Structure formats: structure tokens, C-alpha cells
Amino acid sequence: MKPVRLSEAYQFRSDKFLPRLLYGSSHARAFLLCLEAGQRLAPRPDSEEAMCVLLDGRAELTVGKEVCEVAAGDFAAAPAGEIRGLRARERCVALWIHLSAREEADG
Numbered sequence: 701m702k703p704v705r706l707s708e709a710y711q712f713r714s715d716k717f718l719p720r721l722l723y724g725s726s727h728a729r730a731f732l733l734c735l736e737a738g739q740r741l742a743p744r745p746d747s748e749e750a751m752c753v754l755l756d757g758r759a760e761l762t763v764g765k766e767v768c769e770v771a772a773g774d775f776a777a778a779p780a781g782e783i784r785g786l787r788a789r790e791r792c793v794a795l796w797i798h799l800s801a802r803e804e805a806d807g
Contacts, residue, residue: 706755710734710793717741719796731796735759735788741796743785749799750784751777757792761785 704722709732711720717739719731733741735757743762752761754770761770762785763778769789770776778784786794 706732706793706795712736712791722795727800729798729800731798733786733794733796735786735792735794737788737790740787741785743783745781745783746778746798747780747800749778749780751775751797751799752784752786753795755793755795758789759792759794760787760789762787 701723709720709722711718712734714736717733717735719733719741721729722732723730735741752770752775754761754772754774756772758769758771760767761774761776762783763776764782764784768776772792786796
């Protein structure tokens with residue numbers, strides 16, 4: 701895989717954010733989330749493990765029943781089945797990684 705300079709991949713939209721898939725396989729997917737203040741990834745459970753690294757800005761991160769403030773440089777993880785979400789307190793960018801134990805079906 702060719703390296704991606706994350707700062708050059710930032711794409712903001714005022715109407716809604718669109719996760720940008722940076723990498724995808726049967727076991728892992730990495731998304732770049734560029735959110736304007738107030739935009740959010742609504743809290744919901746997911747069948748995959750997730751990891752989040754806030755690259756820029758500030759946000760509220762939901763993991764399970766906890767909501768906490770995160771800032772650039774913070775890392776968090778959520779086990780499979782746990783509720784997780786992100787709401788931008790100011791313009792922010794997050795690297796969101798999903799890990800799955802699913803096996804790819806043989807051809």
C-alpha cells in the first residue's frame with residue numbers, strides 16, 4: 701500500500717461529514733473522519749472492535765456509557781458490541797480503525 705499523508709487527505713463539508721476509507725481488508729478498515737464543529741458520528745453499537753486517534757481539534761467521544769472530552773493526540777478503543785460515537789466540539793480530524801475477526805469467504 702502506498703503511504704497516505706493524512707494532512708493532505710483532509711476533506712471537510714459544511715452540510716455533513718463523509719468518512720473517507722483509507723484502507724480496507726477482511727480484517728481491518730481505516731477511515732479518516734473530518735468533522736466541522738457540531739457534526740457527529742452518532743453513538744451506536746458495532747460488531748467490530750474500534751480504535752480512534754484524534755489527530756486535530758477537540759471532540760466528545762462516547763464509549764459505552766462514558767462521554768469524555770478528547771483533544772489532538774488522544775487515543776481510545778472500544779470492544780466489539782460497545783456503543784461508540786464522536787461529536788466535534790470544534791473542527792476536528794480523527795483516524796477511526798475497525799478490526800474484525802470475520803473471515804473472507806473462499807472464492
